[in-house]
Amino acid sequence: MRPRKLHYQEISRLAPLLKAGKLSPVELTEALLARVEALDPRLHAYARVTADEARAAARVAEARIRRGDYLGPLHGIPVAVKDLFWTQGVVTAAGTTVHGDFVPAEDSTVVRRLREAGAIILGKLQMTEGAFATHHPAIAPPVNPWGADHWTGASSSGSGVATAAGLCCASLGTDTGGSIRFPCAANGLTGLKPTWGRVSRHGSFELAAFLDHVGPIARSAADARILFNAIAGHDPLDPTSDSPQPRGRVRAVALKGLIVGVDPYWNSNGTDDATQRVLENVLAMLRSLGADVREVRFPDAWHIAGQWEAQCGVQTAVAHADTYPARAADYGPALSRLIEVGRSLDGTAYQRLLLSAAAFTGRVNALLESIDLLLVPVQPIAAPTHGQLGALAADPEANQRLIQFTAPFNISGHPALSLPGGHTPEGLPIGFQFVARKGGEQTLLGAGVALQRVTDWHRAHPAC
Template sequence: MTKPTDVLHYRDIGALAALIRNRDVSSREVTQALLDRIAALDGDLHAYALVLADAARAQADAADREIAAGGWRGPLHGVPIAVKDLFDIEGVPTRAGMRLRSQPVATRDATVVRRLRDAGAVLIGKPELTEGAYSDHHPAVSPPRNPWHADYWPGISSSGSGVAVAAGMAYGSLASDTGGSIRWPSAANGLTGLKPTWGRVSRHGAAELAASLDHVGTMARSAIDAGILLGAIAGADPDDPTASLMPVPDDTAGAGVAGWRIGVDAAWNRDGVDAGTRAVLADALATFAALGAGIVDVRFPDVAQAVADWVPQCAVEAAVAHRDRYPRMQADYGAVLAAVIEAGKALSGTDYQAILLRRAAFRGRVDRVLSAVDVLLTPVQPFAPLTLAQIRTLGEQPDLIAGLQRYTCPFNMSGHPTLTLPGGFTDAGMPVGLQLVAPRWREDALVRAGAAFQARTPWHRRHPER
């Protein structure tokens, strides 16, 4: 007979919540099981910058007392969740992947952290990330390792979040995405990542990379789990005037995609895309068709200029975000982050204004395309999962860099919501991700489409052999 504690670390949030609520297993048992797993695995995987073991046990005990007294708060109550180390947790340093000599301790929680606490979640630790959430880990950091195979890239910048959730060391994670930082690690680690509409989630208490490109979102092992997390953290915030006043729907409501319109730009999804990724896309379209959805041909606007503009846009905003520390603390910065800040400082005001005008026009073109469909299907990247050997020579391969940015950066420039989910595996046993894109504020459509797809496919239920 299977016991509730068997393979506890790979339960989905909904199933685990039912066990905790019914007191078949306690939050303390769940939390300790994950802490034991972190102790056993993370010396090799390097997912966590900081494990909050004592605080997590105390939060789990408090959750057990509340639930025993009939005070169940919802599906995150007593569930261990990771918090990417660029969100403030009161009493804990926020390193943001950096190694500054002066690391002030946060004096209050980020809004999204407070909302997780309000939902009863157990904050188990802070996963590692690339320096300043840009493209490279600080030289003093041991980069997280892909749990499927150590020779493969774990993605950036939410690298530790991807590894922690995929390896069963958290049930989900808060994350952020400026150019692909939820989507790349979700694809690389076989996870489901939800990047909401820009403004859907407060950024208060989150270290900035590029304010108008940064999206706060979630990473989990299923679309429903990602939606549960988003539902807890989304919504207006008086501490962040850019957080939208739009009402937040129940992202886990509704079922099925019968009669839906799945948009596909066949040329964009084909040209320059390798055969394995095209096959995964074709299988996904067949699955959606079998679910009753219609496949609609669309013509997506050319993304080349938007991708090219993403780099200077990010650079200027990074220079603003770091102006209080850089160049005053330049010696503490890694070469890659320092270079992008310098590039941002060097850009002229007229060149930057031209970027803003092109960005606004691109956003309007994307709005027009997405108004004709329920969701759009694209790759996450046009080639098979990357090895670390390929990543080490990334700077020498402009085509590889452009390929990585091709399907991710445009939706930071436009601000539209996306969902990444596993769509298959390579012959080498590495996960391949798909991307769904929806009109603004339609995260509910993404979760519904992702859940329907995952009800018919096994990919999100496969886990690394650890």
């Protein structure tokens, strides 16, 4: 039976309908473009909509599917991508005014792989300036469809808002300190930050080369797996990309017997009551499904989270060397400040950061050898308001606390899956995350699929 609200359906449900000819890629694309036209003037999720290109791609997809040339579960599925991924012939500004007229001559590797899988690109999604903390003052920021007063979740803000509001079926984002996982927690979505290097970064604007991760934002773990399988793997154009052997229990379809580690002290370090209740509910569900929950002690995440900004700042200063300080006046205050942090750090201080990061990574590797999954919050504050975030920005220690559950895994490079785990008393989404060994994406995604088969947290939608 055809679903009524196409814009909120999972890819895993739409794909069989498209394959069987019960749903047309043209019809699906037009439905989503109409929704974008109706809602995006208020939500500001898109930096630009490529409607003509999307309609042309939908017609091609429809013709191929009709003649039996079906490419797989993304064929005919309308998606959108964060505006730091190059798209041939379309402005790619990365949330900046500095690059406001940059038109790439080629697609980024991940965009090319989406197209090769038959996906239809609806447009480019808005983001914070250069993928750092805040939006450029000249750009209207995306609005959380669950509540306009609440955070949209850092740099992949448009990706989170568009996916949650049904303005695309799924999206791509990047995560340097939490910017796939934060938008998923803020918008009730599922998102994967893969192992560093599992997904090519060729053709994407850089924030911090050794911290940047490319991954999917979707309605479910099943959908995230579909996108990840399409974009992952070695790319000759990105020498840092690789295809490591999967680690752990590949494509787990049940949680029974999986060893889940929990550090009660770390997980409760400054987390609010609503977040604690979500973790308790998830633990109860895991135990009921047969998971082997064990108490562990995580390495010093507070210390490593405190080093993230300096490490990011140095790498960002390198990434922006062609335009900063030469065009410093075109930069917003947050990104300028980060670059200045990096420019002020000397080589010996940066080497100490790298040594500390390597030691931390080794300790995390050792811990994850003894468990299959680690359960942690995404953030200590459930559904923060813009006012709460403004106070955090003025308090370095509070900001460090905000990223203590996300940034450590950018530094270590381990994969993490953000999942919706319920709602605040006011009805706003709350997320949690699983972390696995490097190369353990399929274990993460399989566990997410298993959990979402018996829960409905991921099926909630904003009232829009």
